[in-house]
Amino acid sequence: MASSATHAAPASRRPPAAVSRGLMHPAAKPLLFALCLLPFGWLFYGALTDGLGANPAEYLIRATGDWTLRFLCLTLAVTPLRVLAGLPALARFRRMLGLFMYFYVVLHLVSYAWFDMGFDVSEIARDIAKRPFILVGFAAFLLLTPLAATSFNRAVKALGAKRWQALHKLVYAVAGLAVLHFFWMRAGKNDFAEVAVYAAILAVLLGWRVLQWAKRKRA
Amino acid sequence: MLIKTNDDGFIHPVPGEITPRAAYQNRRELLRFMASGAAGGTLAAWAGRQALAQQVQRPGKLAPLPGTRSAVAGAVTMEKVTDYKDAASYNNFYEFGTDKADPARNAHTLKTTPWTVEVDGLVKKPAKYAIEDLLKLSAQEERIYRLRCVEGWSMVIPWVGYSLARLIEKVEPLGNAKYVEFITQADRATMPGLRASVLDWPYAEGLRLDEAMHPLTLLAFGMYGEVLPNQNGAPVRLVVPWKYGFKSGKSIVRIRFTEQEPRTAWNKAAANEYGFYSNVNPNVDHPRWSQATERRIGEDGLFAKKRKTLMFNGYEAQVGQLYAGMDLKKNY
Numbered sequence: 001m002a003s004s005a006t007h008a009a010p011a012s013r014r015p016p017a018a019v020s021r022g023l024m025h026p027a028a029k030p031l032l033f034a035l036c037l038l039p040f041g042w043l044f045y046g047a048l049t050d051g052l053g054a055n056p057a058e059y060l061i062r063a064t065g066d067w068t069l070r071f072l073c074l075t076l077a078v079t080p081l082r083v084l085a086g087l088p089a090l091a092r093f094r095r096m097l098g099l100f101m102y103f104y105v106v107l108h109l110v111s112y113a114w115f116d117m118g119f120d121v122s123e124i125a126r127d128i129a130k131r132p133f134i135l136v137g138f139a140a141f142l143l144l145t146p147l148a149a150t151s152f153n154r155a156v157k158a159l160g161a162k163r164w165q166a167l168h169k170l171v172y173a174v175a176g177l178a179v180l181h182f183f184w185m186r187a188g189k190n191d192f193a194e195v196a197v198y199a200a201i202l203a204v205l206l207g208w209r210v211l212q213w214a215k216r217k218r219a
Numbered sequence: 220m221l222i223k224t225n226d227d228g229f230i231h232p233v234p235g236e237i238t239p240r241a242a243y244q245n246r247r248e249l250l251r252f253m254a255s256g257a258a259g260g261t262l263a264a265w266a267g268r269q270a271l272a273q274q275v276q277r278p279g280k281l282a283p284l285p286g287t288r289s290a291v292a293g294a295v296t297m298e299k300v301t302d303y304k305d306a307a308s309y310n311n312f313y314e315f316g317t318d319k320a321d322p323a324r325n326a327h328t329l330k331t332t333p334w335t336v337e338v339d340g341l342v343k344k345p346a347k348y349a350i351e352d353l354l355k356l357s358a359q360e361e362r363i364y365r366l367r368c369v370e371g372w373s374m375v376i377p378w379v380g381y382s383l384a385r386l387i388e389k390v391e392p393l394g395n396a397k398y399v400e401f402i403t404q405a406d407r408a409t410m411p412g413l414r415a416s417v418l419d420w421p422y423a424e425g426l427r428l429d430e431a432m433h434p435l436t437l438l439a440f441g442m443y444g445e446v447l448p449n450q451n452g453a454p455v456r457l458v459v460p461w462k463y464g465f466k467s468g469k470s471i472v473r474i475r476f477t478e479q480e481p482r483t484a485w486n487k488a489a490a491n492e493y494g495f496y497s498n499v500n501p502n503v504d505h506p507r508w509s510q511a512t513e514r515r516i517g518e519d520g521l522f523a524k525k526r527k528t529l530m531f532n533g534y535e536a537q538v539g540q541l542y543a544g545m546d547l548k549k550n551y
Contacts, residue, residue: 047521053320054309054516055372118524131507188507190417190488191317 071101133184284441322450379441
């Protein structure tokens with residue numbers, strides 16, 4: 001963990017103690033877990049009750065992709081928020097958010113393979129070769145897999161904190177690939193408004209890290 | 220041969236397989252007779268359902284626009300008609316937004332009266348038609364067409380309208396007219412999608428004159444026995460059933476006859492992806508995805524395999540000769 005002494009917010013901006021206490025509450029994690037499951041529950045309910053519109057397959061593939069991007073942003077927002085808001089307690093939610101990103105990307109991939117490709121492996125292979133945006137999305141999923149696989153405490157110990165951290169920096173590459181995947185998917189429609197929103201959020205979150213890194217270099 | 224005829228067995232109705240009108244009506248009357256109670260309670264309920272399933276139900280949302288069943292070859296597919304709910308809520312009409320739910324949400328602002336359609340260019344009798352006069356120009360027919368979107372989904376829609384050829388005959392194209400261009404409404408005040416520079420507005424599409432003259436090429440004013448909902452291209456649109464959906468312009472305001480092939484909106488936006496012809500062709504993939512299969516909206520369940528796309532969307536028997544000798548890979 002970065003030393004909270006150097007990064008602590010000035011006293012005037014320090015959040016009220018109640019917020020920190022709330023974040024440390026034993027119910028905070030189960031509550032967040034339930035919140036993170038809501039989109040899944042809502043999609044599942046929609047699929048059961050024919051509530052996903054005229055093209056439910058497309059809806060599921062898009063919605064799970066959207067939620068993957070949202071959880072990617074949330075996960076990457078934890079550290080900047082923790083530092084800027086002076087809320088070290090936020091760190092305890094990062095792993096769960098990251099794993100939910102993986103949960104939604106798996107749903108995204110399974111929806112595509114199932115509803116679009118009928119689990120036809122040769123069709124999927126042809127599609128990956130034909131469509132660069134599928135290839136990029138698939139690459140992002142592959143890069144995320146070792147991160148999800150080493151998310152438990154014993155893995156951190158086994159790898160050593162340094163190596164574990166280096167490995168988990170792969171998430172920055174995943175962010176770039178995810179935006180490229182979304183951009184290419186929308187390229188045919190020339191409609192980049194939503195892509196721009198995610199790209200801007202991720203650029204700010206990654207840009208903040210670059211600034212921190214530059215500051216540390218200078219120091 | 221470049222035009223492959225990989226017949227799937229159910230693509231083309233053999234004339235002998237088409238139910239004669241008299242037999243069809245007899246059966247309908249028998250069913251109605253049974254449904255009226257003469258054949259007893261349970262059977263009547265069953266027969267009533269059968270009778271309903273075979274005719275297009277008017278949703279009762281807009282003004283009625285009845286059409287008599289079309290006698291044009293291939294104009295009435297027997298496939299299950301897509302739910303009106305889906306056909307009127309899942310639309311590509313970028314003038315009202317690029318999400319497929321946007322048009323149904325936003326198109327209420329479109330003002331369809333008064334409406335005029337200007338027909339000009341290389342014709343002997345250019346004219347400006349009020350929509351009321353266009354509606355009366357020929358008898359309204361009901362045609363049940365497959366609609367195949369370039370994105371890989373399809374619907375079956377009962378349109379109401381008449382062959383565009385009826386209008387073309389009226390204006391008498393000159394000898395050097397080879398193409399027809401369709402310009403659609405672009406009104407910033409009522410169409411929020413125009414604020415985004417997704418396409419070069421107004422939306423423009425085109426056909427070769429012989430394609431435009433083909434009896435299947437429909438000038439449509441309604442669907443499901445009613446006038447068109449705004450999101451489906453009210454008050455008048457084109458429907459070219461053997462081409463990808465985007466070839467059929469919505470809310471048309473001008474039809475122009477030209478000697479040169481007109482530039483189309485999608486061709487200007489991405490020439491390598493959207494050619495002038497854009498005939499439905501399972502053998503020619505879109506540069507970024509396969510066109511071999513499609514998803515039938517509302518009918519195939521979530522877990523059903525996608526269905527095979529048919530050459531010329533299943534209208535090969537009717538339109539194949541228009542492209543004899545053409546390389547459809549080059550003229551995509």
